[in-house]
């Protein structure tokens with residue numbers, strides 16, 4: 313049974329990109345919690361969280377999250393408002409550190425290394441794990457300087473390197489053709505969709521391995537959303553992408569893997585197609601059929 317409501321755009325889900333290798337049979341449920349643990353043993357993992365709990369002061373927002381994120385694929389995080397998707401996403405590059413009173417327990421591993429270990433350089437971590445936010449956040453600077461910003465901060469002075477990198481990133485973000493003749497203009501004069509692609513270009517300029525995206529298209533019109541989705545599909549050839557989205561059709565179109573969160577718990581994770589067409593958990597089915605959330 314197709315559990316996704318037949319809304320416009322879902323037809324594309326049938327052409328959804330497949331994971332390079334299927335998960336092995338018997339995607340196991342955790343025996344210790346409501347979290348389900350997908351077995352991605354045949355895929356190279358980029359990120360893994362093990363028994364992760366997260367707290368804002370005394371409020372626990374995440375409970376015993378066991379999730380494996382495969383390399384060079386798109387993993388979508390879905391779930392009702394307030395279920396902890398953004399909290400989880402921000403934990404992957406320690407963006408929650410800037411919120412006072414937060415803490416976590418358990419492990420968050422990037423290439424098998426604990427990103428919360430004392431010796432970890434958080435600035436270097438955030439270069440490897442870039443982030444794009446829901447609301448585009450260009451700096452009040454020129455288009456060029458927005459993309460060059462990370463390199464300036466890193467003290468890179470080589471002009472031709474900076475120029476080449478800016479062009480490459482704008483090309484990767486599918487924005488170059490629209491801005492190449494006005495690189496000195498203010499970024500604030502770009503449309504919302506262009507600003508969001510500029511922010512993606514800026515995130516790419518630090519040469520990240522992972523891109524975290526928190527509802528990157530939620531404020532955009534359908535045409536701009538389609539461009540961002542095309543871009544994400546293109547980028548996953550080289551980057552590991554974790555995206556929070558409220559739009560299930562979008563998750564179906566762009567992701568290989570989907571994780572369903574509810575009330576701070578990871579209920580189920582699996583191949584997107586399987587999760588939408590044949591969820592293992594009743595809670596997942598209720599959510600994706602619109603019975604709650």
Ligand SMILES: Nc1ncnc2c1ncn2[C@@H]1O[C@H](COP(=O)(O)OP(=O)(O)OP(=O)(O)O)[C@@H](O)[C@H]1O
Pocket residue numbers: 368371373391392393394395396397398399400411
């Ligand atoms: N800065 C914060 N301080 C205290 N509590 C917070 C903070 N940010 C989030 N929370 C709480 O943590 C829980 C998870 O929030 P989070 O934003 O991660 O959910 P979400 O699934 O991303 O929600 P949405 O889909 O509405 O963006 C919620 O109960 C929320 O109120």
